[in-house]
Amino acid sequence: MPQWLSEADCKAVLQSLLSAELAAYRGTPAPDWQSSPSIDSLERLHLAACVNEYFRLYETGVEDRLLMTQHIDDWAAIVAQALDDTSGLTFRTSGSTGAPSAHLHRWEDIAAEVKALVRRLAPVMPINRVIGWLPVHHLYGFMWGVALPAQLNIPRVSVAGAAMPALAPGDMLVTVPPCWDYLASTRKEWPENVTGVSSSAPLSAATSNTLVEQGLAGLLDIYGSTETGGVATRWRASEPYQLLTHWQRHNTQHLQRVNSDHPVPLLDATQWVDDTHFTVKGRLDDVVIIGGVNVSPQHVARNLCALTGVADCSVRVTGSAASPRLKAFVVPAQDEHSTASTIAQATAHWPAAERPVSITYGASLPTNAMGKLTDW
Secondary structure, eight states: OOTTOOHHHHHHHHHHHHHHHHHHHHTSOOOOGGGOOOOOHHHHHHHHHHHHHHHTGGGTTOGGGGGGOOSHHHHHHHHHHHGGGSOEEEEEOOSTTSSOOEEEEEHHHHHHHHHHHHHHTGGGOOOOEEEEOSOTTSHHHHIIIIIHHHHHTOOEEEOOTTOOOOOOTTEEEEEOHHHHHHHHHHOOOOOTTOEEEEOSSOOOHHHHHHHHHTTOSEEEEEEEETTTEEEEEESSTTSOEEEOTTEEEEETTEEEETTOOOOEEOSEEEEESSSSEEEEEEESSSOEEETTEEEOHHHHHHHHHTSTTEEEEEEEEESOSSSOEEEEEEEESSOHHHHHHHHHHHHTTSOGGGSEEEEEEOSSOOBOTTSOBOOO
């Protein structure tokens, strides 16, 4: 029963969720929900379904009331009144590695994670304000941008675009590795006693060290996923991750919550130092992290092959290890020019991390003398 989640919190999450869902539905950039964009009847049905799933309103029977009201304030009121009778929130994976999957995070699990995070933040407490530079409808954004400040009863600020407010002592900035990379290269000093939190992808040791040298009081790196939530943290990139207190080791590749005997698989290969500390040795699948987003080159290749005019294709990683992107080799079914036009129109609406930065065309995929696919 999330009594700490206010109607204003619900509205902030709604705005983030609706902007992302409407942009994906239309295939256009996210609208500014502050000015209530005009939506048609089909879009309203789609958005109501998304809100119903996210907040699990179907557990209460009030979901149809979303279709009887017009303004986001009314939707926020419906959600806020219903949450006491719901089991938790549904967070979806991005879909960059396959079909998006939905995962329930129960209110008691969210509360346990916040409690564990507060214990981990003890060395830098008190925190006066949380600055969230990330979407608050995602699990990481919700935990740090809404749940934690709500339970600590401190102000929160959501950064729109790159217009970050002036920072003050006691602020905690929460964002993703690409933004930390940007800040490390552009910001030369930090106010006293400002701390940071990073998650969604590994943070490079060079970036972490640079930020601390520039005056950031500390940078907490979170390990976890949409499937698990926050699992472990570390203050320095050279240290192993330490399990948060609501998790315990089950075996080398599985964890379990302290209040459950259900094993939960880890997505990465790990090497354990002891029962509460481990290092990450890389993904167990073909996923590569681009701009903080998990992307499967094979998934992108399948999407390219599904386009009209593409007979076959191969997708690989290109660029530096610090800033990887994707490249593609495409075999057109007929005309290269029309195939290129089709690909350009389609990929313009894909997430940036999934767009190949270069596409090479040829009569057949490049192979070696053994017939195995090769680089190009």
